[in-house]
Amino acid sequence: MLFFQGVNVRLSSSNPDQIQKRLLSKARRAERARLRYHTMDPTVKQLQNARRAEMLRKSRARDEELCQMAENCDIMTLTEETRNSVIAAQNRRARRAEQARAKYHRMDSDERRQYNAMRDAQRRQRKRELEARQQQHLQEQIIIMAKEEATKPHTAESTARPQQQSSQQHSETLTPPSENPSTGENQQQIFTSYEIYPESIY
Structure with missing residues (x-):
């Protein structure tokens, strides 16, 4: 990586002519971008x-994720593309840290006081956001556990009810003829008349 006239250039070729052309091309594009920015309206410039x-925020968040990935696992177990992305993210983070240190040392006492106050406010804000995310995650876990506990008795009752009905039906099929409470004898059905059906003639 080469820094030329405020432009970072990745040296992917060993040909000096190609390197020089790339440097000049990037420098011209950067100069045109600066001119466009200075000629913008205040509203457009704000947007x-x-x-x-x-x-930049998304890029730094992505770099932090890649750097944490490298800290939590063996970088050699990653794919080549991911490994290159991690190394590039680490280099960008180191470069930003070095630029921030150089900028801080160039500040006077009042600028450092304002900068430190801003950093403290940012740290407190990040801490509050982290605590809020943790609290939200805890509330979600409590709701999930409550739903699981609420469904457990219902499941047990629904499975026990068919078993109770089947056992009741089974006991009814095995119940002997009821006894007459006055005589103590079994009540049996007695047929007093019969119907005679004529024999069929074939």
Whole structure:
């Protein structure tokens, strides 16, 4: 990586002519971008700054994820593409840290006081956001556990009811003829008349 006139250039070729052309091309594009920015209306410039800040925020968040990935696992177990992304993210983070240190040392006492106050406010904000996310995650886990506990008795009752009905039906089939409470004898059905059906003639 080469830093030329405020532009970072990745040296992917060993040909000096190609390197020189790439340096000049990137420098011209950067100069045109600066000119466009200075000629923008204040409203357009504000939108441009907001878009750029959002892009930088997402880029830094992605770099932090890649750096944490490298800290939590063996980098050699990752794919080559992911490994290259992790190394590039680590280099960008180190470069940003070095630039921040150099900028801090150039500040006077008042600027350092304001900068430290801003950093403290940012740390407190991040801490509050982290605590809020943890609290939300805890509430979600409590709701999930409550739903699981609420479904357990219903499941047991629904499975026990068919078993109870089947056992009741089974006991009814095995119940002997009821006894007359006055005589103590079994009540049996007695047929007093019969119907005679004529024999069929074939």
